[in-house]
Each structure stands twice: as C-alpha cells, then as structure tokens.
Amino acid sequence: MFKDRKTRRNGTPAEATVLSIEDLSGRSADTLRRFSHLLEVRRADGSSFQAEVRGVFGLTGLRPREFDVLRVKYDPDSLHVVFDLDGDPRYDLEASTARTLELRRQAAEAERARRGESSLRD
Structure with a gap:
C-alpha cells in the first residue's frame, strides 16, 4: 500500500497495454471485485517490461479491459507499477x-445550428 502511494507520487509516467485480466475474487457475489492485470509497460526509451497490477474495481463499472492502452507510473529501480487513471474518462x-x-x-x-440553417432556407 505504501509502495503504491510512493510510486503514484514519484513514479515515472509510462504507457501500458493490458495483456490479460484475472478475477481474484473467486465466486464472490460482491459487486466490487479484486483483479490482477498483466501489463506490458513501455518506457520512454522504447523498451518494455511486463508487470502485474492488482486493483479493486466494480464488476460492471469503469475498469481497465484487455487490450486497453492506458497511463501508468512505475519505479525504475523495482519496476513496481501502479495505474494512473485519474482524468481518463x-x-x-x-x-x-x-x-x-x-x-x-x-x-x-449542432442541432441548433442545423435548425437555424434550415429555417434560413425556408
């Protein structure tokens, strides 16, 4: 948990692709589920590495899906990765x-403009 906060605050920004997702919640009926995301993280120099990011998300809500390309932050020393989802609609x-x-x-x-244009032609 502390490691996540430190990486969120001081980590190096990067882009990542979600390669796969595993639901770690088992047979839970809860709407909040724990997921493991396998990511391919691309550094600014073009090199890449794979990392696992775990997170709790709503089962049907706003959450990363397979093949999504998204922002992350990582610690260059440990390669610890966290999602950087703030501001992404x-x-x-x-x-x-x-x-x-x-x-x-x-x-x-656009509809008002269309109506205004059509009334000028009538």
Whole structure:
C-alpha cells in the first residue's frame, strides 16, 4: 500500500497495454471485485517490461479491459507499477461525466445550428 502511494507520487509516467485480466475474487457475489492485470509497460526509451497490477474495481463499472492502452507510473529501480487513471474518462467517473456532458452540449449546438440553417432556407 505504501509502495503504491510512493510510486503514484514519484513514479515515472509510462504507457501500458493490458495483456490479460484475472478475477481474484473467486465466486464472490460482491459487486466490487479484486483483479490482477498483466501489463506490458513501455518506457520512454522504447523498451518494455511486463508487470502485474492488482486493483479493486466494480464488476460492471469503469475498469481497465484487455487490450486497453492506458497511463501508468512505475519505479525504475523495482519496476513496481501502479495505474494512473485519474482524468481518463474511461475509468474516472468525474471525467466520464464531464465528457458526456460536453458531448451532449456539442450535439445540442449542432442541432441548433442545423435548425437555424434550415429555417434560413425556408
């Protein structure tokens, strides 16, 4: 836990691809489940390494899926990796809500513009 906080705060940013996911919760009926994610982490120099990241996510909620490309942070010495999901609308509820509202606003503006153009032609 402390290692995760330290890596989140001081880790090196990188991009990773989710290679596989394992549900570690067993036959639990809980909606919150513990998952193990096998990642391929790409360093800035182009080299890569594989790492396991465990996390608790809602079974049907916003969580990384296989083949997702996402941000992580890692400790260059130990290669300890943590997700860096804040602000990513695929996984961050506040960012997802803000993105949805922005798309709705854009759609409403486009509809108003379309109606305005059609009324000018009539």
